[in-house]
Amino acid sequence: MKMTLIATAAMGLEALVAQEVRDLGYECTVENGRVLFEGDETAIARANMWLRTADRVKILVGEFKAFTFDELFEKTKKLPWENYLDETAEFPVLGKSVKSKLFSVSDCQAIVKKAIVERMKKAYKKDGWLDENGPLYRIEVGLLKDRATLTIDTTGPQALHKRGYRTGQGEAPLKETLAAALVKLTNWTPDRPLVDPFCGSGTIAIEAALIGQNIAPGFNREFVSEQWPMIDSSVWEKVRDEAEEKANYDQPLDISGYDIDHKMVNIAKENALEAGLGDLIQFKQMQVKDFTTTKEYGVIIGNPPYGERLSDRPSVERMYKEMGEVLRQYETWSVYMMTSDENFEQFYGKPATKKRKLFNGFIRTNYYQYWGKRPPRNPKA
Numbered sequence: 049m050k051m052t053l054i055a056t057a058a059m060g061l062e063a064l065v066a067q068e069v070r071d072l073g074y075e076c077t078v079e080n081g082r083v084l085f086e087g088d089e090t091a092i093a094r095a096n097m098w099l100r101t102a103d104r105v106k107i108l109v110g111e112f113k114a115f116t117f118d119e120l121f122e123k124t125k126k127l128p129w130e131n132y133l134d135e136t137a138e139f140p141v142l143g144k145s146v147k148s149k150l151f152s153v154s155d156c157q158a159i160v161k162k163a164i165v166e167r168m169k170k171a172y173k174k175d176g177w178l179d180e181n182g183p184l185y186r187i188e189v190g191l192l193k194d195r196a197t198l199t200i201d202t203t204g205p206q207a208l209h210k211r212g213y214r215t216g217q218g219e220a221p222l223k224e225t226l227a228a229a230l231v232k233l234t235n236w237t238p239d240r241p242l243v244d245p246f247c248g249s250g251t252i253a254i255e256a257a258l259i260g261q262n263i264a265p266g267f268n269r270e271f272v273s274e275q276w277p278m279i280d281s282s283v284w285e286k287v288r289d290e291a292e293e294k295a296n297y298d299q300p301l302d303i304s305g306y307d308i309d310h311k312m313v314n315i316a317k318e319n320a321l322e323a324g325l326g327d328l329i330q331f332k333q334m335q336v337k338d339f340t341t342t343k344e345y346g347v348i349i350g351n352p353p354y355g356e357r358l359s360d361r362p363s364v365e366r367m368y369k370e371m372g373e374v375l376r377q378y379e380t381w382s383v384y385m386m387t388s389d390e391n392f393e394q395f396y397g398k399p400a401t402k403k404r405k406l407f408n409g410f411i412r413t414n415y416y417q418y419w420g421k422r423p424p425r426n427p428k429a
Contacts, residue, residue, distance in 0.1 A: 049131065049278070053091060054199060055083045055102040060406045061229050065102045072098055084108070089279045092202045093287040096273070097266040100228035100259070103207050106188070106199040107132060114196040115149050117159050124163035124189075124198060130171035132200055134277045136182025139164065141189060148191040160189045160198065183275040204272035211258075212269040213323035216315040217249045222351050224265070226408060227251040231259055233404065233415060234347050234384050238299050241346035245336040245371070247305030250316030250329070252349050257325045260301045264291035268323070302343075306334040337370040344380040345423045354388045354411070368395035375418075383418040392416055 057065040059081060066083045069076045072094055076085040083102070087095070095105045110127040114120040133139060141164075143157040150156055164187070168178055186201040209224040230252060236242055238260035244252045258265060267288070274284050307313050310333045320329045336352075352371070355364030368389070375383050376398060385392065388411050393399050400416040407413065 050086060050088055051092075052108040053085055053087050053095065053202075054106045054108050055085070055095060055099055056104045056106065057081055057083060057102055058223075058226065058407060060404075061101050061225070064229050064232055065099065068099050068101060069095070089283050090287065092273055092279060093271075093283050094290075096203055096208065096271045097264045097287050097291055099208060100255070100265045101225050101232065103209065103225060104201055104203040105208075106201050106203075109187075109198045109200060111195065111197045113194055114191070115194055117150065117155065120150060120156065120189075120196060121159050121163045123196070124160050125167050127167070127198065129164050129167045132278060133164075133168065133185055134182060135168065135172040135174065136179050137168075137185050138180045138182060139185045139187050141187045143189045143191075145191040146193070148194045150191055150194070150196075156189050156191060160187065183277070184272055185276070186272070202271065202273040204270070206269075208266065210269060211265050211323070213254065213319050214249065214251075215318045215322050218309075218312055218315070221249055222251045222408070224251055224255060226406070227351075228255040228259065228265070229406070230349055230351070230384065230386060230415065231256045234349060234417075235382055235419070236347040236349075238301060241302040241341070241343045242304070243339070243341075243346060243348045244305045244350055245334075245339055245348060246350045246352045247307045247316050247331060248312050248351070250305050250319045250331060252351065253303050253305040253316070253329045253331070254320055254323050254325060256303055256349070257301055257320075257328050258323070260303070261296050261299045261328075263295045263297075263324075267291050267295075301328050302346075303328065304330045304332075306332055306336070306339070308333065308335050336367065337374055339374050341378065341381075345420065346378075346381045348375060348381060348383045350383075350385045351408070352385060352387055354413075356388065356411070364389070365391075365395050368392060369397065372396035372398060378420070380421045380423070382420040383416075385416045386413050387416070388413045390414075 055065050062078050066078045074085040076083050112123045141157045141161045143153040145151050145153050188199050190197045313331050313333050316331045353364050355361040401419040402417040404415040406415050
């Protein structure tokens with residue numbers, strides 16, 4: 049069955065998600081916070097399995113203007129819910145409303161629920177209550193400027209950033225989807241060294257290794273739509289087989305993660321082990337000012353402390369300064385740092401080649417990019 053699918057994206061990552069969707073072979077259109085594309089049941093499975101930087105994959109059931117509760121009810125009821133939900137479906141309705149006449153979210157949820165129940169009772173010729181003891185379909189009604197969007201979530205209670213490898217984390221863990229984005233926004237290729245000098249629980253290094261060996265991010269987890277009768281289990285088997293075939297487990301990698309806190313280094317090691325990457329990443333306790341290397345043309349990716357708390361500022365600013373003094377020596381290395389500190393370049397001691405705005409949760413940050421010298425092209429013998 050052909051459907052309109054939505055890959056949701058964090059602010060600033062829409063273009064990356066769109067590129068990933070195109071890489072899977074689907075044409076798409078990009079809007080704020082979402083990427084739309086046409087696909088069938090296989091597309092649902094492949095998008096969930098392969099999208100590294102998206103938050104969720106949803107089915108777009110319908111979109112329409114709704115200024116009154118009556119309008120919301122009637123237009124929701126007109127949609128072909130029975131094409132997606134089987135008669136035992138459990139379907140909670142979530143809601144949100146922004147700048148709309150229908151601002152009461154709980155009322156909107158109740159009305160959408162009632163409309164779907166009416167439609168389902170008619171379609172399945174049922175009187176009385178629906179059982180709702182079957183597979184889970186999380187429905188969302190989103191109202192934005194009086195336009196209602198009705199979707200079904202195919203990913204599950206846990207969004208796509210839950211890869212299944214995180215055994216432990218620090219105080220402010222970096223979301224796996226954002227970590228993958230930080231890697232994809234660099235010039236790194238799997239044949240070059242990669243270092244994260246603020247590795248925390250190891251997320252950037254682990255995501256880089258998954259990218260380097262082309263391991264599908266959803267390979268070690270389950271999705272709610274695996275339980276749906278509308279998607280045959282053979283579809284999921286095929287998609288998992290495809291992921292297994294495409295993985296390049298023989299690709300050698302040179303990836304290291306350092307952190308000042310030995311407890312975090314141990315957690316990073318455990319997470320890498322859980323991801324099946326135990327031997328591929330070197331983690332050790334070290335401060336950024338002690339970094340030294342004889343390798344060339346490497347990439348450094350970091351999410352350093354931001355100094356959001358005033359008491360931390362002097363030590364963070366000193367650390368940025370020390371980092372700049374050390375890393376500026378390595379002209380062939382590219383450095384990428386994400387921080388909310390607007391004065392980062394001043395402390396680092398060098399203006400960035402390029403900056404990109406990104407949101408780390410609700411914190412607005414800049415991704416400072418310092419491009420190193422390029423490797424020579426086929427030097428003449």
